[in-house]
Amino acid sequence: MKAEAAIFYGSRDLRIEDLEVPDPGSCEVLVKVKACGLCGSDIQRILNEKLEIGKPVGGHEVVGEVFRVGGGVEDISEGDRVAVAHRVPCFKCHYCSRGDEGQCELYRRVGVYPGGFSEYMWVSSHNVVKGIFKIPSGVSFEAASFTEPVADCLKALRRAKLRWGDSVLIIGGGALGLLHLQIARVLGADKVMLSDHHENRIKLAYKLGADIAFDSRLQDTRRTVLPETANKGVDVAVIAAPSREAFTQALGSVRRGGRILLFAGFQHSTIRELNFDPSIFSRDEIWFIGSYCYSPADFGEALNLISKGKVKVEELITHKFPLREMSKAVEESRNKDEYLKSVIIP
Ligand SMILES: [Zn+2]
Numbered sequence: 001m002k003a004e005a006a007i008f009y010g011s012r013d014l015r016i017e018d019l020e021v022p023d024p025g026s027c028e029v030l031v032k033v034k035a036c037g038l039c040g041s042d043i044q045r046i047l048n049e050k051l052e053i054g055k056p057v058g059g060h061e062v063v064g065e066v067f068r069v070g071g072g073v074e075d076i077s078e079g080d081r082v083a084v085a086h087r088v089p090c091f092k093c094h095y096c097s098r099g100d101e102g103q104c105e106l107y108r109r110v111g112v113y114p115g116g117f118s119e120y121m122w123v124s125s126h127n128v129v130k131g132i133f134k135i136p137s138g139v140s141f142e143a144a145s146f147t148e149p150v151a152d153c154l155k156a157l158r159r160a161k162l163r164w165g166d167s168v169l170i171i172g173g174g175a176l177g178l179l180h181l182q183i184a185r186v187l188g189a190d191k192v193m194l195s196d197h198h199e200n201r202i203k204l205a206y207k208l209g210a211d212i213a214f215d216s217r218l219q220d221t222r223r224t225v226l227p228e229t230a231n232k233g234v235d236v237a238v239i240a241a242p243s244r245e246a247f248t249q250a251l252g253s254v255r256r257g258g259r260i261l262l263f264a265g266f267q268h269s270t271i272r273e274l275n276f277d278p279s280i281f282s283r284d285e286i287w288f289i290g291s292y293c294y295s296p297a298d299f300g301e302a303l304n305l306i307s308k309g310k311v312k313v314e315e316l317i318t319h320k321f322p323l324r325e326m327s328k329a330v331e332e333s334r335n336k337d338e339y340l341k342s343v344i345i346p
């Protein structure tokens, strides 16, 4: 069937065009998209023109209503409110059997088309079986669209081996930094601190439960963190802003033997600016940990955390746009004094 979808023609030229979306075949589903979060990675891909001209923009933080179901689909009916995982691993390859689902070949392929920046979205049979989660009643579509980013943060903080009683510094108070803050708390962190450059984000960090939130341009990060951690430094530093300055803050504030979680996606040009003494790996036993997307198990748990109010997501939505104003959403994201997160509603 035909659906209106956002098509990429340039960093300032997203057009809404009719796109052919497949009807659901055997064990497949067609979802009417109700909301899709605009991820920082979407914005980066659009602004850096990392998408193909004339191809759909995508959108992976997607929720909607089941519109049509193919034959053989069990437990899912038309009208169900669902969050859809765009990637689902095979659960049986070498990577999957060792808990590295993020590296599974099937996981690397996206099992939906064309993504959430579209009126309708086709879901493959594999994603139908393991990647569709019913949204509890009482949770709005907009809130449920945070399932994917919450699941990402859950996986990342688990990979960073966040433990009960840990002290955590989150560097970067964008939407993902503010999710990390709340999830670190859920996972048992004792002291949670956050640094940023924008007053609105610092205020919100306090509202969402930070022990200390500060402007790292006005206040030295290391000097702020040390007295809070018996002069040792934090157990876990989360880099949630892809800048050299964030990297430097992490190195300066993590304790010996601590973990640095590289959550933000660094640009190649920034990577070249990073320099550090490699003896931090040997002498100081500092761990560097990266993370890619979510594990399927995190998806259901993320939805649960949102529905129980343990992770507050609606406070993070600063903008809502209809699909035809997606370019405006990308433009607004530059204004960091006001922008945190936009949700696109087709
Ligand atoms: Zn994302």
Ligand SMILES: [Zn+2]
Binding pocket: 089, 090, 091, 092, 093, 094, 095, 096, 097, 101, 104, 105, 106, 107
């Ligand atoms: Zn696999």
